[in-house]
Amino acid sequence: MKKFLINTTPWETRIAITERNQLENIYFDAIPNNRLERSFFRGTVTKVLPGIQTAFVEIGQEKAGFLHISEIDRELAITRMSDLTDDQDDGFEADECAVPAQPAPTRHEKPDMNKILKEGEAILVEVSKEPIGEKGAKLTTCFTLPGRFVVLMPNIPRICISxxxxxxxxxxxxxxxxxKSLPEGMGAIxxxxxxxALEKEVVRDLNRLFKNVLMQQQRQKSCMRILI
Known part of the structure; x- marks a missing residue:
């Protein structure tokens, strides 16, 4: 009589087939880590719908992700709508707790997705909710990466100081x-x-945060290749 013995772990499934207590075959099936939630993507804006204040962002999945105006970081909206450049300073000085995390209206006018994002531009996003059925992943730009000496702001090209x-x-x-150490298009608190602190310590901290973003992006690319 044949028996099937199945062992499952988060990273692998193993199936053994025995007959009369003798092993006949054994199969291994690796489980790809294809969860998207809390992963970073360098996406491309494919469509902006001002009527519903939403943008669709291509992130290399079957369905484009959707980014609502409520998921646009407050400081990112201010920067885009104020036409601030990387080397401009509007006088904003950050305290320890002044890390932009929640979306809010700009200082001078109501946020407008048309003025914040343009079709064809690249943007760094984080998946906040897995795709469901016909809906693509829900995306957000409301994230920062805190380190010991700096807080990396991937979507906000400005430097703030406590x-x-x-x-x-x-x-x-x-x-x-x-x-001189910040990646192009990014900012930091x-x-x-x-x-x-020594310069090398500050730079090391900043580089570690940036590498975390790159590693997340590379991990997702590898998973996509496995799934394809």
Whole structure:
């Protein structure tokens, strides 16, 4: 009499076939890590629908993800609608808790998806909800990556410094370190803990955060190749 013995783990399923207590065959099936939630993607905006304040973003999946205006980071909206560039400073100074996390209206006008995103442009997004049925993944830009000395803001190209760092010379030193180390199109909040820190320590912290984003993107590309 044949018996089927099945063993399942989060990363692999194993099936053994025995007859008269003798092993006949054994099969291994690796389970790809294809969950999308909390993963980062460098997506491309394919369509902007101002009527419902939503944009569709191609992230390499069967269905494009959807990004609603409520999932646009407040500071990102302000930056885009104010036409701020990477090296402009609107006087915003960050305290330790002033990390943009929740969407809110801009300072001067109501947020407008047409003014924030353009079709064909690239944007870094995080999947906040898995795709269901005919609906694509729900996306958000409301995320930051906190480190020991800095908080990386992948979608907001500005540098903010904790108000608790009072010395102008130290503020300028830290700003220069971050300016020459930041990836293009990204920004950072310099935390109070960065005061008097060595340049190599601050740069190492920033690079570690950036590599986390790249590793997430690369992991998803690998999973997509397995699934295809």
């Amino acid at each position: 108000k608790k760092i009072g010395q102008a010379e130290e503020r300028n030193r830290l700003r220069e370190i971050i300016q 310099i935390r109070t803990t960065a005061e008097d």
